[in-house]
Amino acid sequence: MVTVLWALIRTLTSETTGLVEWLLRCSVAAGLGVLTYGVLDQWPRHLPRWAPRWILQLLAVLIVMPPAVYLGYVATLGTFDVLSFGTTYRDGLLITSFMGILVGPWIALGAQLHRSEAFAREQALAFQLRSSELERKALDARLRLLQAQVEPHFLFNTLANIRSLVRRSGSADATAMLDNLIDYLRAALPRLGAGHETFEEEQQIVCAYLELMRMRMPDRLTYTVRIDPAALVLHCPPMTLTTLVENAIKHGIDPSEAGGTVDVLVTVRDQRVQVRVADTGVGLQAQRGDLVGTGLANLRERLTLAFGDKAQVRLGSAGTDGTVAEAEFPAHRGDPT
Template identity: 80%
Template sequence: MPPATYLGYAVTVGTPHVLALGTGYRDGWLITAFMGVLVGPWIALGAQLHRSEAFAREQALAFQLRSSELERKALDARLRLLQARVEPHFLFNTLANIRSLVRRSGGADATAMLDHLIAYLRAAVPTLGNDHATFEHEQQMVCAYLELMRMRMPDRLRYTVHIAPEALVLHCPPMALLTFVENAIKHGIDPSETGGSVDVRVTVQAQRVQVRVADTGVGLQPRRADSTGTGLSNLRERLALAFGDDVQVRLGSTTPLGTVAEAEFPVRRGGPA
């Protein structure tokens, strides 16, 4: 610091012989050099601390970004796992039904069921690794599934499917609507000796998607009254992974007999972001 201040003085006064100019210049240089020695290290220390804090903030931000990316990948993996748990049992049960039909008749019924299974697979397979399915895809799967079930119990199942045109392009987690319908068939229509009807409706109101699947089957049984079952519990978790906490799933009774399952979640356009 002293040589630096001396050089500064020499440049200012225009001569290297600063001390020869008198005690005023000498004392000024000594005071400046002393202050530089006293204050300079603190300035350097402050700059170093500022640099360290900036580096720490940069590292923290990088860690947060990395953590968010890992969390997103974990959620994607969890969603795919939950989705995979939904799909196989339906395919195996349908193939078992086709085998029974072939053994009994080997004719048109088995051929028609195979046609509906192919239609279902054509709708389902493209969505297996896709997080951006729409209600249009779900409609194709649900209609094919209900046709398969109607062939299995032609005298006991009636159904209607209505999805509002504006809802067809909206995002729906793969197999979500189908899970509602499967639940209605398994717990409502199948156990009923007389069968019943299944009504599927999807509407959009105030930027909210409203899903309603009602059946006129046996209704909520005592053992099911306090539980939404594995299928709907799985569905609730998948919807939460897709839409966060802004999701509602309800299960209730209809009059005079039957069950209604409802879900509500935010509007989100389908297709990749």
């Protein structure tokens, strides 16, 4: 832009040279200045600490401007003896050289600042990408840790129940309960290390779990599991349903002498999955405040890690007795990533 502007000014003030010649002269001078700046950007590779590279580049541009302007004149006049054309050409050469010395370093300095800004943006972007990657890995590790806190807890409690049952009632009931435990392990263990699963896979785990609990409390527990067919292929964070159902059994049905019913309902509405687990147990008023802390807190944190602020976990009363736990998050098919 500066080159074209100076060529236009010299064309208007010169009586001997046209626009094309001035454009060529100014372009040769500017091109050699840029070339000098670029060469010194790479060479020499190592400079003393007291000699910043950008200062060397500015000085080089200052020095190269007069010879660069002279070569521009040579290119347009076809001879090295530029001064033989008279004082008009000599004055033009001197004026253009002076302008090159005056403007060239500023253009070079502007290029340096622009390059520094581009480098800073590139470094900031690289740092942001690296930070995002590290954050993603940290969240993934934290999510797997939270899952690991949920799964062994149920397994060892069930094994303890089986041991008590074998001691108490003999082989028939124990065999039936072991069969249900095997069904649960077959459904759950292959997916403990998975990053995602579907509601159809989660349904298998929940049904096996509830059947185990029914075997443990045959006179005190009934249950229903209803999942919208459209939700079966959707992504379900591992152990989401199981955590809600386990919470209902542990804090609602178990403490109640009469037991109760657990109803599991999963629906899809407005591109969001709505999970509802209701029990007719002792209700929130009869529960201690810390009883529902760990399981639901872990679930809320896992859903937040998976969906951010688009996920919700709620706990409330169901009429005079019982509790309703609800989870809601975006509907994604398969793996949401």
